[in-house]
Amino acid sequence: MFCKSLSLMSKNLHEKPFDQATISKLEIFEDYAQAWIPTFVMYGDPMICIFDFFAGTGYDKDGVAGSPIRILQKLREQISAIFQKKVKVRVFFNEFDPEKYQQLSFACKDFLQEYPELGRAIELEIFNEDFGICFERLLPQIREYSSLVYLDQNGIRFLADKYLLELEKTTRTDFLYFVSSSYFWRFGNKEEFQSYVKLDMEEAKKRPYHYIHRSLIAQLRAKLPADSNLKLYPYSIKKGANIHGIIFGASHPRAVDKFLKTAWKRNDINGEANFDIDEDRQKGQLDIFEGKQLTKIESFQTRLREKVLDGSIIDNFDAYNFALDEAHLGSHAASELKKMKQEGLIDYHGRSPLATYEKVYKDKRRIVYQILQK
Numbered sequence: 001m002f003c004k005s006l007s008l009m010s011k012n013l014h015e016k017p018f019d020q021a022t023i024s025k026l027e028i029f030e031d032y033a034q035a036w037i038p039t040f041v042m043y044g045d046p047m048i049c050i051f052d053f054f055a056g057t058g059y060d061k062d063g064v065a066g067s068p069i070r071i072l073q074k075l076r077e078q079i080s081a082i083f084q085k086k087v088k089v090r091v092f093f094n095e096f097d098p099e100k101y102q103q104l105s106f107a108c109k110d111f112l113q114e115y116p117e118l119g120r121a122i123e124l125e126i127f128n129e130d131f132g133i134c135f136e137r138l139l140p141q142i143r144e145y146s147s148l149v150y151l152d153q154n155g156i157r158f159l160a161d162k163y164l165l166e167l168e169k170t171t172r173t174d175f176l177y178f179v180s181s182s183y184f185w186r187f188g189n190k191e192e193f194q195s196y197v198k199l200d201m202e203e204a205k206k207r208p209y210h211y212i213h214r215s216l217i218a219q220l221r222a223k224l225p226a227d228s229n230l231k232l233y234p235y236s237i238k239k240g241a242n243i244h245g246i247i248f249g250a251s252h253p254r255a256v257d258k259f260l261k262t263a264w265k266r267n268d269i270n271g272e273a274n275f276d277i278d279e280d281r282q283k284g285q286l287d288i289f290e291g292k293q294l295t296k297i298e299s300f301q302t303r304l305r306e307k308v309l310d311g312s313i314i315d316n317f318d319a320y321n322f323a324l325d326e327a328h329l330g331s332h333a334a335s336e337l338k339k340m341k342q343e344g345l346i347d348y349h350g351r352s353p354l355a356t357y358e359k360v361y362k363d364k365r366r367i368v369y370q371i372l373q374k
């Protein structure tokens, strides 16, 4: 049974068209590249790097672009800025399967022939290596430069501590891991799984199955050093009966802000899944036994309100950071703070509570929320 699952994990995905769940994952990768590339090109770093360690063939059977081609497309959109800012852009793709590597090389060559100006704007290297070897080879560059790293593995193996904790040590890396989280549910107690990624399956199984990706991330967070700045966020993806997901990791609030905006744009009910993970759609109605259940956003806003009124959130820095820690947008905090001002509970200078990345981290403009009534 277990061996069968391992062979399933290495099934050749590109013999088939991408399914809807794969497209959702690719769109998140792509949306994040779209946000990341211009930010770092304009930021003034002399060199930025993008890594796609499990790059696949370039296109699926029907010619739909996979992650490497989507990265090239997003870089193409920023060509003028790349030339104008004279930023060096290094792109690294890796694919282990020799046949797929060939296809990938052809796909990239064709793309660069069609858009030769992109070939002048970036340096592209393509490897045909096992991830472990390629990761070790490229790690010095990940450590040195602002980097965007994609780890679109089949299965779970490469979530092992030796990779995750290495990424944790980098300071300018944003990464997106793909994990087949439901494999943990089914096989997580097996020795072979535990030898890759050690998790407490009893703990994970205390919560319903559809929370497996969330539970997995809660346990990964606990593995990070106590003083780590790395933040991890889940995005669960339902594929038939299985739950897979993306793990986003970054240590800079600018990156977290961008990821959360990408995630909430895809799902404005929970910002965390391609389905209604907390059954928020049913929470609008009054339940005769329990009253009205709070949606994810309402429950966050209730916690924020309590923290403002008990004095643990005193200004826009606290409010914005609280939103990011809870995987919410600054705008979710802002609408509650405005409501509290209208209700006469708090006061602050001006019309906006300034709970945004720009006001807090860029302009460093601090405003205090004064409590008027509790």
Ligand SMILES: C[S@@+](CC[C@H](N)C(=O)[O-])C[C@H]1O[C@@H](n2cnc3c(N)ncnc32)[C@H](O)[C@@H]1O
Pocket (backbone or CB within 6 Å): 013, 026, 053, 054, 055, 056, 057, 058, 059, 065, 066, 067, 068, 094, 095, 096, 097, 100, 129, 130, 131, 132, 152, 153, 154
């Ligand atoms: C989920 S697919 C990636 C799909 C790709 N991101 C795309 O958009 O088409 C995972 C890929 O990793 C490759 N792979 C499997 N084991 C690997 C390993 N040990 N090192 C590197 N690549 C591997 C597989 O051949 C497969 O193409």
